[in-house]
Amino acid sequence: xxxxxxxxxxxxxxxxxxxxxxxxxxxxxxxxxxxxxxxxxxxxxxxxxxxxxxxxxxxxxxxxxxxxxxxxxxxxxxxxxxxxxxxxxxxxxxxxxxxxxxxxxxxxxxxxxxxxxxxxxxxxxxxxxxxxxxxxxxxxxxxxxxxxxxxxxxxxxxxxxxxxxxxxxxxxxxxxxxxxxxxxxxxxxxxxxxxxxxxxxxxxxxxxxxxxxxxxxxxxxxxxxxxxxxxxxxxxxxxxxxxxxxxxxxxxxxxxxxxxxxxxxxxxxxxxxxxxxxxxxxxxxxxxxxxxxxxxxx
Amino acid sequence: xxxxxxxxxxxxxxxxxxxxxxxxxxxxxxxxxxxxxxxxxxxxxxxxxxxxxxxxxxxxxxxxxxxxxxxxxxxxxxxxxxxxxxxxxxxxxxxxxxxxxxxxxxxxxxxxxxxxxxxxxxxxx
Numbered sequence: 001x002x003x004x005x006x007x008x009x010x011x012x013x014x015x016x017x018x019x020x021x022x023x024x025x026x027x028x029x030x031x032x033x034x035x036x037x038x039x040x041x042x043x044x045x046x047x048x049x050x051x052x053x054x055x056x057x058x059x060x061x062x063x064x065x066x067x068x069x070x071x072x073x074x075x076x077x078x079x080x081x082x083x084x085x086x087x088x089x090x091x092x093x094x095x096x097x098x099x100x101x102x103x104x105x106x107x108x109x110x111x112x113x114x115x116x117x118x119x120x121x122x123x124x125x126x127x128x129x130x131x132x133x134x135x136x137x138x139x140x141x142x143x144x145x146x147x148x149x150x151x152x153x154x155x156x157x158x159x160x161x162x163x164x165x166x167x168x169x170x171x172x173x174x175x176x177x178x179x180x181x182x183x184x185x186x187x188x189x190x191x192x193x194x195x196x197x198x199x200x201x202x203x204x205x206x207x208x209x210x211x212x213x214x215x216x217x218x219x220x221x222x223x224x225x226x227x228x229x230x231x232x233x234x235x236x237x238x239x240x241x242x243x244x245x246x247x248x249x250x251x252x253x254x255x256x257x258x259x260x261x262x263x264x265x266x267x268x269x270x271x272x273x274x275x276x277x278x279x280x281x282x283x284x285x286x287x288x289x290x291x292x293x294x295x296x297x298x
Numbered sequence: 299x300x301x302x303x304x305x306x307x308x309x310x311x312x313x314x315x316x317x318x319x320x321x322x323x324x325x326x327x328x329x330x331x332x333x334x335x336x337x338x339x340x341x342x343x344x345x346x347x348x349x350x351x352x353x354x355x356x357x358x359x360x361x362x363x364x365x366x367x368x369x370x371x372x373x374x375x376x377x378x379x380x381x382x383x384x385x386x387x388x389x390x391x392x393x394x395x396x397x398x399x400x401x402x403x404x405x406x407x408x409x410x411x412x413x414x415x416x417x418x419x420x421x422x423x
Contacts, residue, residue: 033347173342180338180348197305198345218310225308279402282308 005030005153005185006051010060013046013209020046021057022209028185033199036189037289038206044189045085047206048155052077064153078107081146083139085157085189092131096141099130100148107149115148121174135162143171150182159188160195168195175199193286200285205292213292217285224288225263228256229275238273258283258291299328299335303344311346315354317391319363323378324388334364334372 006028013021021043028034036044049055051062053073062069064076091099100119104110119126122140133141139162146154160168176199178184188196203220205213213220230253237255255275259266267277283291299322303314322328334340337355341348355372358364366372400410 031349169345172345176341176345176348177338180341194305198303198311199347201347201350221308221310282306284305 003030004028004063005032006034006062006064006187008047008050008060008062011047011050011057011062012059013050013055013057019209021050023060024206024209024211025214026062026204026211027214028187028202030185031183032202033179033186033188034202034204035193035196035200035285036187036204036206037191037193037285038189039191039293042206043209044206045157046209048082048157048187048189051155052080052082078109079152081149081151081154083142083146083154083156083159085161092129094130095126096124096128096130096133097126099141100126100144103145104148109149109151111148111150114150115144118144118148122171136164136167139163140167140171147178150184152184154184154186156186156188158190158192160190160192172196172199193289194284197285203285203289205289207293213289220285220288221282223262224258224260224283224291225266226256226258226279226281226283226287227266227270227277228254228279228281229270229277231255231275235274254278258287260291299332301340301344303346311350312354312357315340315344315351316358319354319358320384321388323363323374324384328374330374330376330378332374334374336371 004027006026008024008026011021011024011026012019024043024047026047036047038044046055050057051064051069053069053076056070065079067076067079069076091102094102096119100115104112104115122144124137124141124144128137130138130141139159143159146156160172163171172195175186179186186199188199190196201217203213203215203217204211215223233253235255261269263280267280270277299319301315301318303311303318307314309317319328319334328334334355335343337348337351340351344351355364359366359372362375363378364372365375396410396414397407400407
């Protein structure tokens with residue numbers, strides 16, 4: 001049996017009339033790097049806040065390492081390194097060093113030596129006032145605050161936002177090293193999918209508060225493929241393929257879909273419908289996720 | 299040994315890492331008793347989950363290609379040679395890719411083979 005770092009059960013939440021989360025059953029195995037994908041407002045940030053008990057769900061429940069997020073909030077938060085989406089700090093007037101010391105007091109597991117090392121790695125100047133930091137410098141400071149107590153769960157909300165490409169690569173490489181040194185489950189919420197693609201080994205797709213897909217990266221790679229087919233003139237897709245097709249770009253005698261399913265089954269279905277499969281190509285994570293989102297909009 | 303991953307390759311990352319090690323062995327850039335980068339180093343270099351690298355190394359160890367010396371790291375097995383079987387499977391993979399690409403472009407097998415031979419002959423001159 002797989003142990004889950006995070007499991008939610010029928011989690012639902014509304015902001016007024018707007019559904020922020022609808023019956024979400026998240027399953028994040030321990031040790032995974034889970035990338036939560038979705039448009040702005042799809043519910044990614046709300047999801048993370050619910051896990052930290054910063055937002056109260058209207059229905060359902062959430063567990064972090066088997067702890068109930070509502071009744072055991074403080075215990076849960078002690079296990080989590082959180083990087084919020086916002087770049088704003090509540091203490092704009094204090095120095096980075098003081099903020100780090102302040103946050104350290106909340107975590108008995110705080111590793112001061114590692115924090116000092118992180119400050120050097122990320123090039124944060126301890127004497128700078130928090131309020132004067134650029135977006136990228138702020139992100140780096142938030143990385144230090146999230147990592148320095150070596151939490152078993154990292155919740156990173158748009159972690160690459162504001163980082164230039166060089167710093168981004170160095171930061172993600174350091175995250176990989178951190179994972180090698182410290183057993184950690186990572187949840188990354190992002191719409192900059194290609195930036196974290198190589199790290200992802202599980203994927204969840206949120207669309208308007210609903211979790212429309214959740215699987216391992218390898219399963220996604222194997223089962224969401226682009227099929228290019230040759231069809232006779234005037235060919236109409238049979239209804240069962242219209243349902244299965246997530247995206248279609250017709251071009252005369254050529255048609256192209258992104259279809260979900262085992263390749264052998266899909267090819268057989270297409271052949272039975274009178275289409276000759278010419279080409280099957282795997283998709284980058286972003287394209288595969290987009291296919292799910294496009295399928296939802298229909 | 300340099301490991302490159304292709305994001306557009308449909309195979310799982312751990313298989314791609316395994317293939318890169320095998321390729322380095324086949325072309326001789328990696329030899330018996332050579333050290334491999336640590337899981338930590340390779341994960342940081344490729345920006346992948348260290349567990350992906352571990353999985354590749356475990357499979358290679360099971361296949362007898364590499365071994366772990368406790369406290370010292372991971373090394374290429376002393377018995378690994380550039381075997382004929384390894385060369386054949388490498389050639390097969392290259393042929394498969396060429397054939398696939400040819401089909402995509404509506405090029406026939408004979409046409410493809412003739413063209414490759416012509417090209418090679420021209421390069422030899």
